[in-house]
Amino acid sequence: MASKVKNMKAYLELEEIDRLAATADNLRDMLLVTMLFHLGCRVSEALGIAVGDIDLDAGTVTIKHLKSRVKLKCPKCGTSLGLTSVFCPKCGDKVEAAVKELKEHRKQRILPLDDDLIALLKEFISRGGPINRNGKRLLFGINRHRAWQIIKTLGEKAGLPRIINNESGKVHYVSPHKLRDAFAIRAMRHNDSGDGLRMLQEHLGHQSFNTTAKYRKVAGEEHRRWYDDLWKGDGHSIKA
Numbered sequence: 001m002a003s004k005v006k007n008m009k010a011y012l013e014l015e016e017i018d019r020l021a022a023t024a025d026n027l028r029d030m031l032l033v034t035m036l037f038h039l040g041c042r043v044s045e046a047l048g049i050a051v052g053d054i055d056l057d058a059g060t061v062t063i064k065h066l067k068s069r070v071k072l073k074c075p076k077c078g079t080s081l082g083l084t085s086v087f088c089p090k091c092g093d094k095v096e097a098a099v100k101e102l103k104e105h106r107k108q109r110i111l112p113l114d115d116d117l118i119a120l121l122k123e124f125i126s127r128g129g130p131i132n133r134n135g136k137r138l139l140f141g142i143n144r145h146r147a148w149q150i151i152k153t154l155g156e157k158a159g160l161p162r163i164i165n166n167e168s169g170k171v172h173y174v175s176p177h178k179l180r181d182a183f184a185i186r187a188m189r190h191n192d193s194g195d196g197l198r199m200l201q202e203h204l205g206h207q208s209f210n211t212t213a214k215y216r217k218v219a220g221e222e223h224r225r226w227y228d229d230l231w232k233g234d235g236h237s238i239k240a
Contacts (some may be wrong), residue, residue: 009161012174012182020151020174023158029150031124032140036151036176038117039063040183040204043147043176051130051137059118062206084134105229109205151176180182180204184215192216 012020017037024030035046045063053062072081074088074095081088085095089141113121124130124139131141140147155174162171164180187200201212 010164011185012160012163014186017179017182019158020154020160022215023154026122026238027127028129029154031120032147032150033154034117034120034181036179037112037183039111040180042180043144047140047144047147049139049143051125051139054121056118056122059113060110061113062108105233111203115216188215
């Protein structure tokens, strides 16, 4: 069992993600896989993207997220509010103050889009894929659980292996976050300099540099495999 765990993968390779996307039997699921990997965004961020956040001419998308969880309450009666509430469900009062508070805690970052993702977005939007909800045209219109379920099912259909977390030793199904991890590893392989790390931190929206730096350690596993392979299969050994 120990050797099986040792040989498990810590991240997905490009070829495996291509298989994952190719397994999708509809454009929405293919776009979900592609967006999570090509942008490296959090699943909550991807699900929050509306058509209005995308600038196809400039080739950018605005990602919005919360600095911290904010509990919204009606300023008049104190009733808890949803993130999309317009009126208080109890007293019927407008919740403009609560919405303003939310906006004050909201930050955003603008990410570039590559040509393949732009082409996929254009096709998806032109086919009427986005969902109208609460005055917005959301790209996906699904919740986190459904997104996780889609990626897990595609991973099983594609025959992809489970992924091990090197820090905890836990084994996980392919998930939206594993696509974010794969993006970070790809970026780290491309440029693991200090400037590359800072660019990756900004792109991923990490508050802490240490969170980004962990990907350097994961990418470094290739060094260990390279070194171990030097001493295998040629009969060379040193005995005390």
